[in-house]
Amino acid sequence: MKKIGLLVASLLSLFLVACSNQKRANGKLNVVTTFYPVYEFTKQVTGDTANVKLLIGAGTEPHEYEPSAKAVATIQDADTFVYENENMETWVPKLLKTLKKGKVNVVKASGKMLLLPGTEEEGDHDHGKEGHHHEYDPHVWLSPKRAIKMVENIRDSLSKRYPDKKATFQKNAEAYIKKLETLDKEYATGLANAKQKSFVTQHAAFRYLALDYGLKQVPISGLSPDSEPSAARLAELTKYIKKNNIKYIYFEENASQALASTLAKETGVKLDVLNPLESLTEKQTKNGADYISIMQSNLKALKKTTDQAGTEISAEKEKNTKTVQNGYFEDSAVKDRTLSDYAGQWQSVYPYLQDGTLDQVFDYKAKLSGKMTAAEYKAYYEKGYKTDVSHINITDKTMEFVVNGQKKKYTYKYVGKHTLTYSKGNRGVRFMFETTDKDAGKYKYVQFSDHNIAPTKAAHFHIFYGGESQEALFNELENWPTYYPTKLSGQEIAQEMLAH
Numbered sequence: 043m044k045k046i047g048l049l050v051a052s053l054l055s056l057f058l059v060a061c062s063n064q065k066r067a068n069g070k071l072n073v074v075t076t077f078y079p080v081y082e083f084t085k086q087v088t089g090d091t092a093n094v095k096l097l098i099g100a101g102t103e104p105h106e107y108e109p110s111a112k113a114v115a116t117i118q119d120a121d122t123f124v125y126e127n128e129n130m131e132t133w134v135p136k137l138l139k140t141l142k143k144g145k146v147n148v149v150k151a152s153g154k155m156l157l158l159p160g161t162e163e164e165g166d167h168d169h170g171k172e173g174h175h176h177e178y179d180p181h182v183w184l185s186p187k188r189a190i191k192m193v194e195n196i197r198d199s200l201s202k203r204y205p206d207k208k209a210t211f212q213k214n215a216e217a218y219i220k221k222l223e224t225l226d227k228e229y230a231t232g233l234a235n236a237k238q239k240s241f242v243t244q245h246a247a248f249r250y251l252a253l254d255y256g257l258k259q260v261p262i263s264g265l266s267p268d269s270e271p272s273a274a275r276l277a278e279l280t281k282y283i284k285k286n287n288i289k290y291i292y293f294e295e296n297a298s299q300a301l302a303s304t305l306a307k308e309t310g311v312k313l314d315v316l317n318p319l320e321s322l323t324e325k326q327t328k329n330g331a332d333y334i335s336i337m338q339s340n341l342k343a344l345k346k347t348t349d350q351a352g353t354e355i356s357a358e359k360e361k362n363t364k365t366v367q368n369g370y371f372e373d374s375a376v377k378d379r380t381l382s383d384y385a386g387q388w389q390s391v392y393p394y395l396q397d398g399t400l401d402q403v404f405d406y407k408a409k410l411s412g413k414m415t416a417a418e419y420k421a422y423y424e425k426g427y428k429t430d431v432s433h434i435n436i437t438d439k440t441m442e443f444v445v446n447g448q449k450k451k452y453t454y455k456y457v458g459k460h461t462l463t464y465s466k467g468n469r470g471v472r473f474m475f476e477t478t479d480k481d482a483g484k485y486k487y488v489q490f491s492d493h494n495i496a497p498t499k500a501a502h503f504h505i506f507y508g509g510e511s512q513e514a515l516f517n518e519l520e521n522w523p524t525y526y527p528t529k530l531s532g533q534e535i536a537q538e539m540l541a542h
Contacts, residue, residue: 130180153195238352369468388525399532429523
């Protein structure tokens with residue numbers, strides 16, 4: 043019996059090996075993707091060179107997905123695994139730790155794209171009372187401009203890993219990117235002369251689309267597409283809709299008839315669909331729908347709002363901008379600090395401005411504020427960040443300045459704090475330190491500003507230094523060399539800048 047068992051096991055092993063070899067014999071790659079946009083973009087790039095599998099199919103909520111043991115095994119057995127971003131597929135970082143190094147080629151479709159800070163989406167995706175939160179907003183695929191970048195990232199990563207198929211990847215990607223560029227032009231042309239730039243959504247997924255095409259997304263929290271709001275919430279919505287003269291509210295899916303009829307009766311508002319393209323229904327797939335066709339439908343729906351004249355729509359609850367971090371505080375809240383608050387190893391951000399790493403930050407600032415162009419923001423920060431001090435190493439008593447590899451270290455004591463009032467009406471606190479070391483020169487007087495006003499560990503800081511006096515440094519408002527922890531990459535620093 044034991045011999046029979048061993049024979050069966052051997053035969054099974056041979057069968058599995060044969061199947062595996064057969065699976066690879068056609069020369070096709072086995073690629074596993076997470077949710078629909080990643081699947082679609084990957085399939086367009088690989089064409090006939092790969093068997094592309096969609097992990098999160100129709101009817102499954104991508105935000106809530108957790109891979110089964112079978113799904114993990116499928117990924118581990120693949121040649122390549124493609125996901126969008128860890129802020130969308132939050133389970134991916136844990137999964138990657140389980141993969142054998144070098145066995146599975148892992149592709150992050152968002153690449154080095156910077157993400158905007160996330161939002162709390164109460165009521166979305168059946169998350170109940172706790173709502174839904176992304177540390178960063180991952181919905182970049184909903185902007186055709188950024189969809190192009192995702193396709194390019196997938197193409198480049200696959201080409202690097204499989205150079206024998208590079209020509210095919212390049213050809214396929216080029217053909218698909220042309221279609222996406224046409225889609226981009228349709229959006230740019232269709233929305234260029236928008237009479238109403240604000241559109242109201244139930245799902246806060248369209249911020250990148252709004253930014254890239256000159257619009258403003260106004261999300262409504264706590265509004266589910268498949269249930270009628272409470273009487274109290276309906277009263278709030280009615281007041282808000284009438285006050286802002288809102289004509290359309292865009293839902294993730296077709297809203298329930300009860301909700302539609304109630305809102306229409308009480309407010310006169312119409313409901314329409316903006317598809318976040320996180321998955322396709324079986325019906326959509328059967329009917330031949332794809333990323334481009336659905337994005338074209340989204341544009342038609344958007345134009346129902348943008349083609350009508352209207353004033354800017356305000357958010358239901360305006361974000362409080364008068365915070366300590368923005369320079370609004372009481373004098374009594376300002377407390378003395380020690381050098382230990384700044385202890386650590388720090389790097390200047392100036393080299394990252396020079397090499398283009400921060401260009402995305404300036405692009406975002408331009409689109410978010412509309413006050414300056416990206417080039418103007420870069421020029422402004424060029425002046426602000428400029429310094430020859432590449433690194434600063436700080437203990438609770440000393441500061442070491444590194445210039446061209448040369449180190450100069452001095453001992454400092456805390457000498458007080460000073461509050462400055464700026465032209466905009468906000469304020470900032472400088473925490474002052476001095477050294478009595480005779481050779482300190484321009485490092486004799488030092489001031490820190492890190493947007494905090496009481497003892498806490500600094501996450502980054504602006505520094506001012508000179509050899510004349512503390513008072514002389516108060517007048518420096520245009521050059522504020524900025525430092526982040528040395529352990530952070532340029533990409534991580536840029537992402538941190540957007541988050542704060």
